[in-house]
Amino acid sequence: MSGSLGDVQGSLAALYENLQTLVLLLFTDPTQLSYGQAFVLVGVSVLLVATVVWTFFGRQNGTMVFINAVLRTFGTGQTKTGAGFTPGKVYVYGPPSVKAIPSLFPFSMKLETYLRMADIPYQPVHVWSTQGPKVCAYTSCNGKIPWIEYNGEAMGDSGLILEFLNKEKDVDLNQSLSEADKAVSRAFTKMVEESTYWGLVQSRYMDNYGKLHDLFELPWTVMFLVRSVGQREIRQMMRGHGIGRHSKEEIEGIMEKDLKAISSFLGAKPYLMGDEPTEVDAAVFGQLSEIVWTAPDSYLHRIVTVDYPNLLVYCNRIKDRYWSDWDQLTKKSKKDK
Ligand SMILES: *[C@@H]1O[C@H](CO)[C@@H](O)[C@H](O)[C@H]1NC(C)=O
Numbered sequence: 001m002s003g004s005l006g007d008v009q010g011s012l013a014a015l016y017e018n019l020q021t022l023v024l025l026l027f028t029d030p031t032q033l034s035y036g037q038a039f040v041l042v043g044v045s046v047l048l049v050a051t052v053v054w055t056f057f058g059r060q061n062g063t064m065v066f067i068n069a070v071l072r073t074f075g076t077g078q079t080k081t082g083a084g085f086t087p088g089k090v091y092v093y094g095p096p097s098v099k100a101i102p103s104l105f106p107f108s109m110k111l112e113t114y115l116r117m118a119d120i121p122y123q124p125v126h127v128w129s130t131q132g133p134k135v136c137a138y139t140s141c142n143g144k145i146p147w148i149e150y151n152g153e154a155m156g157d158s159g160l161i162l163e164f165l166n167k168e169k170d171v172d173l174n175q176s177l178s179e180a181d182k183a184v185s186r187a188f189t190k191m192v193e194e195s196t197y198w199g200l201v202q203s204r205y206m207d208n209y210g211k212l213h214d215l216f217e218l219p220w221t222v223m224f225l226v227r228s229v230g231q232r233e234i235r236q237m238m239r240g241h242g243i244g245r246h247s248k249e250e251i252e253g254i255m256e257k258d259l260k261a262i263s264s265f266l267g268a269k270p271y272l273m274g275d276e277p278t279e280v281d282a283a284v285f286g287q288l289s290e291i292v293w294t295a296p297d298s299y300l301h302r303i304v305t306v307d308y309p310n311l312l313v314y315c316n317r318i319k320d321r322y323w324s325d326w327d328q329l330t331k332k333s334k335k336d337k
Contacts, residue, residue, distance in 0.1 A: 110286025263308035
């Protein structure tokens with residue numbers, strides 16, 4: 001994979017050099033240009049313009065494919081599919097850690113926390129893309145972050161991954177729970193993932209857009225693309241979901257009630273369902289950790305740390321117990337190099 005990527009980059013560099021010569025010629029002595037060369041110049045210009053137009057005004061899917069292609073080219077992605085994976089090992093794909101948190105994606109935090117709770121060894125594979133290798137793009141993967149590879153098979157969606165691994169690894173973090181407790185767990189899982197999650201999306205990608213560059217630690221060029229395309233896409237997603245049809249104040253009210261519900265139910269218990277963590281804690285921590293550690297100036301952060309501080313204590317408890325390598329992971333981020 002990296003070999004062919006190197007080849008591509010090599011030939012791109014050569015192409016770039018040739019183009020440079022041509023452009024120079026165009027401005028110094030255009031009569032020297034052959035018809036063939038002029039044709040190449042026109043062709044490249046058309047391609048460039050088309051790419052820009054397509055990116056900023058084109059269809060939604062096309063733009064995401066483009067962003068993913070850019071991110072994949074600049075990312076240090078490697079895929080294990082077809083290339084010497086260890087049987088039985090879980091490879092977790094997602095963007096690299098940043099200074100603020102091991103993963104900026106709440107569902108990655110959930111998955112990795114679950115893997116740690118269940119004591120399932122895994123290897124993170126860092127790619128800046130939602131698109132998996134071919135096998136993933138065309139079969140079980142659905143363009144979600146994170147996705148995993150297991151015995152050469154790719155799979156997306158943290159919920160489905162957890163179900164799969166529970167069976168495969170014979171894990172049941174809910175075994176101490178009654179049926180009624182399981183029902184409550186299910187309800188909380190769905191609330192944080194289908195409702196509270198969107199508060200983070202709104203706050204991170206809409207209200208505090210200016211802070212994204214620092215948060216994601218990406219080059220400005222990429223941020224520019226993500227901004228112009230990504231924000232529109234997110235707005236559409238939020239409208240499709242329904243939350244985006246509310247005013248900002250209404251959304252904040254919903255989030256306040258969600259977080260209050262978690263806080264009230266948690267009370268003074270160490271974990272949501274009692275003395276020991278269960279699967280729902282991975283899901284809730286996945287979402288809350290993003291609020292605690294990536295959204296310092298947001299109203300969400302105020303709710304979690306000031307209004308309902310047992311949520312902050314709860315997050316720290318899970319972080320201390322399962323993420324002893326937190327500092328090590330986040331220190332490795334680009335910012336500190
Ligand atoms: C544990 O509970 C969660 C809901 O919090 C549920 O989604 C999951 O399927 C349950 N896992 C098992 C192994 O029963």
